[in-house]
Each structure stands twice: as structure tokens, then as C-alpha cells.
Amino acid sequence: MKRIVKYANALARLYGIVQFEKVVEIYNSQNKTKWTLEKAKIAIQADKEVLEKDFIYLHRDWIVHETVLEEDTFDELVVNQQSKSFYIPEQDKLLKYTNEFYAEETKEYRNLKEYITTEVVDGDSFIAERISENIRGHCLYGFSLxxxxxxxxxxxxxxxxxxxxxxxxxxxxxxxxxxxxxxNNGFTPIELHEQMLKSKPSLSDPLVIKKIGRNDTCPCGSGKKYKKCCLNKV
Known part of the structure; x- marks a missing residue:
């Protein structure tokens, strides 16, 4: 399997859906060899059957994980992902997502599993892990407490x-x-929340208004200088 196809596989698992353009963009940002969109499409489409064995399908201009198609959530996912940035892990970590059973093991996951093991199921680590894995699945796909x-x-x-x-x-x-x-395009809810807080100006920060100079580009978007555009309209 070509590395570009591995990227398509991994990103479809991480995001659920991913466009060919995004696969090429991320691949080219992490590798010395570069792919054009046209050649990448040909390579990925050539390995269509290999991807399908890994539950990854080509759908319109997207590469899609099987669960998205089974649950008929494609259109909903497209809408929910709009205007959100992408979480892009380092290459070694990203390619771990080609493994169907890979899931990032967080401190919070370990805390839950340890508590269940020691306090709920009286040391039965097998049952504790099975419960924890299933709960993590709920967190991944439509969380309900x-x-x-x-x-x-x-x-x-x-x-x-x-x-x-x-x-x-x-x-x-x-x-x-x-x-x-x-x-969230691979971001955790807490990471996305932190991004939103950073993007909003603090109410305690003074509002700075920059005066427009006569020779500055006009803020109306015309591309003309302010003095030759909207200055006399104010």
C-alpha cells in the first residue's frame, strides 16, 4: 500500500470523512516527496478494494469510514465539521490510525479503567477493560452518559x-x-473549547481601534487607497 493511501486510511478513521485535497495537503506537509491532487486520486482509487477491506470507502469526493455510511451520518458530519480546524498529529502517531483497533490511550481513560478495576469489579481487569473500551466507544460516537x-x-x-x-x-x-x-475534526471537546476561548477577545482587554490612513488600503475591500475610495463618503 502506497504511503498516500495509508494517509487516506488513517485520516478517514480519525475524521470519519476526509476530502482528497485534505489528504494531499497533510501528506505533503509531512513528507519530502510531494503528490499532486490528480495523481493522489489515481493512486487512492487504484487501491479502492484494499481500502474497502479496511472498511474505508470512496464516496463522492470524499474518503469515508464505513460506520459513517452505515449510520447515514455523512451529510450531518460534513455540516458539523465545517469552519473547524483540523487536529493533525505527527506522522508516526497519525499512521497508527491505520490500525482498526487503535485508540489514543489518555490519562482519563487510564483513570476510569483503574477505578472500575479496583472499586467496581473487585480486581477483574478483563471485565474492567471491556467496560472501559465500550464506554470509550460511546465517547467516540454520539456520547450519552x-x-x-x-x-x-x-x-x-x-x-x-x-x-x-x-x-x-x-x-x-x-x-x-x-x-x-x-x-471536531479530531480535536477533543476540551481542546475545541480552549480554541474558542482564545479566539474571543477578553472583555477586560481594551478595545483598540486603528485609525485608517489616507494612503492605507480601503477597508471596504475594493483594493483602492482609502483617499481615492471611501474617504469622502464618510
């Missing part, structure tokens, strides 16, 4: 107290907030 907590009932692992259930719920929420999701 009720459904996530339902994994304990499914495994017949009851809570010993209300406080214990509340503790698990808090750990699940922390995991969800630090899980990379498709709707």
Missing part, C-alpha cells in the same frame, strides 16, 4: 453506592471531554 453507564448493567457489574456511581459518571465525563471525535 446514560448509555455509557448502561455498560455496567450489561456486564452485571453493579455499583456499591450512589457515591460510587457519581464518581464513575464524573470519570466518564472527563474521558468524553478528552476523547478525539469526528465532529
Amino acid at each position: 446514560d448509555y455509557a453507564l448502561g455498560e455496567f448493567s450489561f456486564e452485571e457489574a453493579g455499583f456499591k453506592s450512589k457515591d460510587q456511581m457519581n464518581k464513575v459518571a464524573q470519570l466518564i465525563i472527563e474521558l468524553a471531554n478528552h476523547t478525539r471525535i469526528r465532529e
Whole structure:
């Protein structure tokens, strides 16, 4: 499998859907050899059957993970991803996503699994890991706290107290907030929230208004100098 095809595979898993142009852009930013869009399309389309064995499909001008097509969420995902920047990991980490079972193991995931192991299932690490993996799946695809907590009932692992259930719920929420999701183009909810805060000016910061000079480009977008455009209209 050509490396450009591996990128298509990995990015479709990370984002759920990805356009050919984005695959080429990210590949070219991380590799010395460069691909044109036209040649990349030909190479990726030539390995269509290989990708499909890995549950990756070509759909319109997009490369799409099978679950998106099965759940009929393609159009919704396109809308949700609009105007959001892309999380782009380093090459070594990115290509790990070609593994169907790869998931970034965060501190929050380890905290949840450890608590379930020691406090809920009395040391049964196998059951704890299965519950934790399934909960991480809920965080990836349409998070619901009720459904996530339902994994304990499914495994017949009851809570010993209300406080214990509340503790698990808090750990699940922390995991969800630090899980990379498709709707955010691979960013975690907490990362996206931090980006939004940085992009908004603080109310405590003074508002600075720059005076437009006569020879400056006119702010109306005409491309003309201010004195020859809107100056006399003010």
C-alpha cells in the first residue's frame, strides 16, 4: 500500500470523512516527496478494494469510514465539521490510525479503567477493560452518559453506592471531554473549547481601534487607497 493511501486510511478513521485535497495537503506537509491532487486520486482509487477491506470507502469526493455510511451520518458530519480546524498529529502517531483497533490511550481513560478495576469489579481487569473500551466507544460516537453507564448493567457489574456511581459518571465525563471525535475534526471537546476561548477577545482587554490612513488600503475591500475610495463618503 502506497504511503498516500495509508494517509487516506488513517485520516478517514480519525475524521470519519476526509476530502482528497485534505489528504494531499497533510501528506505533503509531512513528507519530502510531494503528490499532486490528480495523481493522489489515481493512486487512492487504484487501491479502492484494499481500502474497502479496511472498511474505508470512496464516496463522492470524499474518503469515508464505513460506520459513517452505515449510520447515514455523512451529510450531518460534513455540516458539523465545517469552519473547524483540523487536529493533525505527527506522522508516526497519525499512521497508527491505520490500525482498526487503535485508540489514543489518555490519562482519563487510564483513570476510569483503574477505578472500575479496583472499586467496581473487585480486581477483574478483563471485565474492567471491556467496560472501559465500550464506554470509550460511546465517547467516540454520539456520547450519552446514560448509555455509557448502561455498560455496567450489561456486564452485571453493579455499583456499591450512589457515591460510587457519581464518581464513575464524573470519570466518564472527563474521558468524553478528552476523547478525539469526528465532529471536531479530531480535536477533543476540551481542546475545541480552549480554541474558542482564545479566539474571543477578553472583555477586560481594551478595545483598540486603528485609525485608517489616507494612503492605507480601503477597508471596504475594493483594493483602492482609502483617499481615492471611501474617504469622502464618510
